[in-house]
Amino acid sequence: MQNEQIALTEAIYYTLLSLYEPLHGYGIMQKVELMSAGRVTLAAGTLYGALNNLLDKGWIEALPKNANNRKKEYLITAQGKKMVEMELLRLQELISNGKKIVEDGSEK
Amino acid sequence: MEKKIKKLFTVWKFAEEEQWLNEMAADGWELTKVSVPNYTFEKAASDNYIYRLELLDPKLTKKEREDYIDFIEETGAEKIGEFSNWIYFRKKSALGPFNLFSDLDSRIVHLKRMFRRLLLGFISITAVLLFFITLAAIQSHSIILPAITVVILLLILCLFGYGLTQINSRKKALEEERKFRE
Numbered sequence: 001m002q003n004e005q006i007a008l009t010e011a012i013y014y015t016l017l018s019l020y021e022p023l024h025g026y027g028i029m030q031k032v033e034l035m036s037a038g039r040v041t042l043a044a045g046t047l048y049g050a051l052n053n054l055l056d057k058g059w060i061e062a063l064p065k066n067a068n069n070r071k072k073e074y075l076i077t078a079q080g081k082k083m084v085e086m087e088l089l090r091l092q093e094l095i096s097n098g099k100k101i102v103e104d105g106s107e108k
Numbered sequence: 109m110e111k112k113i114k115k116l117f118t119v120w121k122f123a124e125e126e127q128w129l130n131e132m133a134a135d136g137w138e139l140t141k142v143s144v145p146n147y148t149f150e151k152a153a154s155d156n157y158i159y160r161l162e163l164l165d166p167k168l169t170k171k172e173r174e175d176y177i178d179f180i181e182e183t184g185a186e187k188i189g190e191f192s193n194w195i196y197f198r199k200k201s202a203l204g205p206f207n208l209f210s211d212l213d214s215r216i217v218h219l220k221r222m223f224r225r226l227l228l229g230f231i232s233i234t235a236v237l238l239f240f241i242t243l244a245a246i247q248s249h250s251i252i253l254p255a256i257t258v259v260i261l262l263l264i265l266c267l268f269g270y271g272l273t274q275i276n277s278r279k280k281a282l283e284e285e286r287k288f289r290e
Binding site for chain 1: 162176179180182183184185205207208209210211213214217290
C-alpha cells in the first residue's frame with residue numbers, strides 16, 4: 001500500500017461501496033445509480049476500466065463463476081474496505097472544514 | 109427496407125461519425141451492418157437505438173477483447189460490427205441513456221489510443237514512401253518519379269499532422285478540465 005494520501009475518484013469510490021455485496025457489472029451500474037439517486041451513472045466502458053484497476057490493486061476480487069451466475073461477479077477485499085474507510089475520513093475532513101468556513105462566513 | 113451508404117470518416121472524425129449514426133437512427137434509419145466504408149441501414153421506428161463507437165486497445169489479447177465486449181453486452185448493449193479495433197455498439201434507447209465513458213479519465217485514455225494509432229499509421233506510411241523515394245531516386249534517371257513520391261509524402265504529412273493536432277487539442281482540453289474536476 002502506498003503511503004501517499006490519495007483521493008479516490010467518484011467512480012472508484014462508488015464501485016467499491018457497491019461491492020460490499022457480490023455484484024456483476026450491470027448490477028454495480030444499477031446500484032450506484034440508485035445509491036446516488038440518479039446523480040452518478042457509471043458508463044460500461046469506464047466501469048470496466050475501474051474494475052480492472054481495482055482487481056490489479058487487490059481492492060476487489062473476482063468471484064469464481066458457478067452454474068447459477070454466468071456473469072462475472074466481484075466483491076470488495078479487506079484492503080479495499082480499508083481504502084474506503086480512509087476515504088471516509090478524508091471526506092469527513094473536507095465536509096467539516098467546508099462547513100466551518102461557509103457557516104462562519106454566512107454569520108458575518 | 110434497406111439503405112446502403114458509402115461514407116469515409118478519418119480517425120479524428122469519430123465523434124462526427126457517431127453523431128451521424130445517431131442522426132440516421134433518429135430519422136428511422138438504424139445501422140445494422142458496417143464494413144467500412146459501407147454502412148447498411150434498415151428502416152425502423154424512429155429513435156430506437158443509441159449508437160456508440162470505441163477504439164479498443166490493440167494490445168488486448170483475443171480473450172481480453174471478448175471479455176470486454178461481453179461485459180458491455182451484459183449491460184444491455186449489442187455489438188453490431190467492427191472495423192480494425194473500432195467496435196460499433198448500440199443499445200435500445202428505451203433502456204435508458206447509453207454511454208461508454210462517464211468520466212474525463214476514460215475519455216482521455218480513449219483519445220490517447222486514437223493518437224497512438226494515427227501516429228503508428230503515419231510512421232508506417234512514411235517508412236514505405238521513403239523506401240520508394242530512395243528506390244526511385246536510385247533506379248530512375250529522371251527526377252519526376254522521386255519528385256511525385258515526395259509530393260505525395262508531403263500531402264500525407266499534412267493530412268496526418270492535421271489529424272494528430274485535432275486529436276491532441278481535444279485531449280488537451282479534457283486534461284485542462286481534469287485539473288479541477290473528474
